[in-house]
Amino acid sequence: MSTEVSFELPGAALSAHRWLLACGPDAQSHPPLIAELYADLLGNDAVAVGGYLYERADAGGRDEANTSGTLDRLHGEWLPRVEALTTALGAVNTAQFNGDALTGLVEDWRAVVTGLHGDVLDPAERVAEEFIARFAARFGAGQRDDARALIEAIPSRASRRAAVVWEMSRLLRSQGSRLSQTFGPTGGQREYMELREHAQRDFPHAVPGYRQDVPSWSEDHAMVTRAVRTAAALPDAASPLEAQQRRLAQRHSAQAELAASATEPAVSELMALLPAAQEHALAVDALAEPVARLVAASRAMWLGVGSRLVARGELAGAADVFYLRRAELVGSLEGGEGPGSAEIARRRAEHATFKAATPPTILGAGVTA
Structure with missing residues (x-):
């Protein structure tokens, strides 16, 4: 791990099971209020650690x-x-927000999450998994990645966003430390600003990993700049555009392999299954922007609640609301005392430490240190 922190499941009962990191390489550490919310939305089969x-x-x-x-x-x-x-989240009257209102919103949100998984994402994922397994059974276990290339959404909304960031990063990289001196209103600066406006217009609600404690691209253009500067540190060989072209070539090769064996019953069945197997990736892609808008509306609601607590002297800043636990938030809204500024500062520091760490991909039963 890049930072020394302890990822411990909260209780022996949970440790008896095996737990997988959600969202894989896109996993993000959320502050207490949001981590608790997301774990609650996913039900008893989810837990937040760090x-x-x-x-x-x-x-x-x-x-x-x-x-x-x-x-x-x-x-x-x-x-x-x-x-x-x-x-509904955008219409919340934060001046009258209380524990009952919060419970109702969480129940509505949980119903949507449960329905999406049970009616769309989980069934579609099962078909995708079946396709990969049957493809590997026919063409070899080493060809599983070819099967994945066949069912991915190419391009996806995420890849289109990455392409815009990459294009800006190449402009920035070409200027190096001389950026401010060499970018003029008719040169690279104008092109860069046009690309940034494009990014904020087409991907206004972009945030990493459904984070609610950070502003979106439309809320703060510095978020775009940070993404660009991170990409600018990468060599040209890391281009997401070239990676996408390689993936498309891999898909075309796999399609040709299927077509060459199409007379075989097993392959014919695979080809018939392919459209349904692609639905999981297409569903995830279709959900990307609507869910981003949902997250943005939720963030605005929490900040409104935080501003109310600031006005009452409960918090030093509106964003401190993300470092309350739900029971503490409800208590504060109903006249109780919150954890205090020192505890909020401690939680902020702890969250920063976990954000800088590399989380284990597996926790619980059968995992050795």
């Missing part, structure tokens, strides 16, 4: 039915419900 979300690997019990037409259900029912929840 602000990172982990999901039980041995949860089981997934409904095996309803694995077709997931995109139709997503667009017909669940995307409208995500938008309705976003609207």
Whole structure:
């Protein structure tokens, strides 16, 4: 790990199970209020450790039915419900917000999350997993990545955003330390600013990993600049555009391999399964912007609640609300005392330490230090 912190499951009962880091390489550490919220939304099969979300690997019990037409259900029912929840969060009167209102919002949000997973994401993922397994059985275990290339969303919203950041980063990298001296209103600076405006217009709600404690690209253009400067430190060989082209070439090669064996019954069945196997990645991509808007609306609501507590002398700054636990927030809203500025500062420091750490991908049963 890059930073010495301890990732311990909260209790022996949880340690009896195996837990997998959610969101993989995109995993983010969330402050206490949001980590608790997200773990609650995912139910008993999720836990927050160091602000990172982990999901039980041995949860089981997934409904095996309803694995077709997931995109139709997503667009017909669940995307409208995500938008309705976003609207509800934006309409919250934070001056009258209390524990009952919070409970109602969490229940509504949980219903959407549970429905999306049970009716769309989990069934679609099962089909994708079946396709990969059957492809590997026919073409070899070493070809699993070819199967994944066949069912990925290429390009995805995330890859398009990465491409814009990369283009800006190459401008920045080309100027090096002479950036401020060499960028003029008719030169690289104008091109850079046009790209930044493009990024903020097309990806206004972009935040890393559903973080609610950081501003979106439209809220603070410095967030775009940070992403660009991070990318500028990378060599040209790290280009996401070239990576996408390689992935497309891999997909075309795998498609040709399927076509060459199309007369085989097993391969014919694979080709028939392919459209359904692609639905999981397409569903995740279709959800990206609506969920980002939902997260942005939630952030605005929390900051409104935080501002109310600042006015009452409960918090030093509106963003301190993210470092309360839910019970503490409800207590403060109903006239009780919060944890105090010293404890908030301690939690901020602890969160910063976990953010800088590399979380283990697996916790619990069978994991050795």
